[in-house]
Amino acid sequence: MAVPRPKVHTAGRRTVTAWGGARGAAALFGVAALVVPAAPAGAAVAAAPPGGVERAAAGHGTVSGRERTAGAETAVRDSDVLLAGTRTTGGDGAPGAGGGWWTVSTAAEDGARPYAVWAGRLDGTGEKQRISPDDGRHHVHPVTDGKTVVWSAYQGRWCYLLARPVDGGPVRQLDAGQGIGCAYTGLGVEGKTVTYTDVGYKSRPTRAMYLRMGEGDPVPIPPAGGGNPRTVSTSNPSLRNDRIAFDDCKYTGSTGTLCRITVLDVTTGRRTVVADAKLPAPTAITSRYVYWLETEDPGSGPGALHRVNLDGSDPVVVSPASGEDALRIDGLTASDDAVTVAARSADGTAAPETPVRLWQFSPDGSRRERVSCDGGDQVSPASAGARQVVWIDTTGGSTDLVTRTRPAGTCG
Structure with missing residues (x-):
């Protein structure tokens, strides 16, 4: 393995x-x-961008009205x-x-x-x-x-x-x-x-x-400690203020895969191990914290969202892997003000066909809100700073790049 x-x-x-x-x-x-x-030389002039742009005050809690896709009126965004x-x-x-x-x-x-x-x-x-x-x-x-x-x-x-x-x-x-x-x-x-x-x-x-x-x-x-190139890796880097958070993993037959979340200061070359992690997924670093996803079961996908200070202190489970509020998470992005994930459900049991939703947390996990109440899949979130997020949305049957400047709320 x-x-x-x-x-x-x-x-x-x-x-x-x-x-x-x-x-x-x-x-x-x-x-x-x-x-x-x-x-x-001889290449065609760049084509016009696909589709158009529909602007509204959606980021401020109002809706943008109905749009048309393939000639049909679709859902409100x-x-x-x-x-x-x-x-x-x-x-x-x-x-x-x-x-x-x-x-x-x-x-x-x-x-x-x-x-x-x-x-x-x-x-x-x-x-x-x-x-x-x-x-x-x-x-x-x-x-x-x-x-x-x-x-x-x-x-x-x-x-x-x-x-x-x-x-x-x-x-x-x-x-x-x-x-x-x-x-x-x-x-x-x-x-x-x-x-x-x-x-x-x-x-x-x-x-x-x-x-x-x-x-x-x-x-x-390089990974810490070296070893067979097939059994050691570093991956999933994230960047902020010339600090890089990344996964450092090693596999041995006796212990399985052991990973550590590490921060490299590019300016000084100093490496700091901030946490041990089980099968970690992408990292996200901000000016104060490192976030990452991890799971104990490789077949179930990432289940828990973790956070730690840049020096490894004050570890927090922002979103647990099990329980009533568990999310089946696959996608992570963060700013200094919030961390946003893409997840299939709020109970961790959703089938693969269940729509993906975006959830945004405060850094300490005390606040959790839906980024958008749009009806389609909401995938591939990217933080735009503060609480604003951009993502790919399939509401109305088309795949569009959309944004909100703050979360929509509970969508109840």
């Missing part, structure tokens, strides 16, 4: 492997840096539609948000590849911008800090980590790899710092990585 690997959503690609080691794009290609044009008809769900369609901007991956009318990355302002002003080049690659997993968009791109057996300023300019290649199922996941960006997981395969290690744009090659975060 190998250590747990991060989820990789591939839209038809096989799901494992990436080239290993500390090599960056420069080492891989034997050049100092690679800058990719925004579009290849209580969220603001930022981009209608993304035609993407799951990991490849997960949005990012930060610095007053959103970014998301969109598909063609029939949902076919390749996907494209778009960005726009959270307040709905200004024009939406196509960020990814129209070059035949599959562009997914975008994140932003309001200044830069970082995303993954795939073509054949190659995978790429790309970046571009939100206000335009060339696309910069930050990292690249080759292999069946090559993948970069769990992306984050803050200023010049970028974090991600380089997903391993066979003897190649899975590593949490970071880099400083324009200041050198990617840096792998």
Whole structure:
């Protein structure tokens, strides 16, 4: 048995492997840096964004009215539609948000590849911008800090980590790899710092990585204690104030999988183990806390939401794995003011077809509210700061990027 690997959503690609080691794009290609044009010569002009934008005061407790999907009138929303008809769900369609901007991956009318990355302002002003080049690659997993968009791109057996300023300019290649199922996941960006997981395969290690744009090659975060690359991993990094929270896991035949939630200070190089964890899922770090999901049963999915201070003190179970208020959680995002999860039910027993809902907690877990009362699935939440969240919503039968600036309440 190998250590747990991060989820990789591939839209038809096989799901494992990436080239290993500390090599960056420069080492891989034997050049100092690679800058990719925004579009290849002769490429078509970027298409208009899918759908339109419907703005309302939904973030302030009112509804946006009825919208039309495929010519039919659909349900009332209580969220603001930022981009209608993304035609993407799951990991490849997960949005990012930060610095007053959103970014998301969109598909063609029939949902076919390749996907494209778009960005726009959270307040709905200004024009939406196509960020990814129209070059035949599959562009997914975008994140932003309001200044830069970082995303993954795939073509054949190659995978790429790309970046571009939100206000335009060339696309910069930050990292690249080759292999069946090559993948970069769990992306984050803050200023010049970028974090991600380089997903391993066979003897190649899975590593949490970071880099400083324009200041050198990617840096792998090694597991504590070393060991066989197939039985140790670091993954699921999250980034805030140049601190990186990540999972550090090791498998042994006698003890099974043992994991620790660790924080790395990029400036000083200091590592702090903040908690032991059973089969942890994604982490989220803020200026005060580290959050993570964990489960005791790998077949049931993440069940408990945990929180701890940056130094490992004051551990809190924000949402328990069992009991009347348990949630079946699959998705995590946090700001200094709130932590938001995607979950299938409030009792932990929902069937897979039960709609996914977003729940937001205060950092100490004393307050729990529904982010939205919309009737469709609510997936892939991304914190936009304070209590605002963006997500993919399927209300009315379409997949749209939507937002609210504060939770809707109990939805009773």
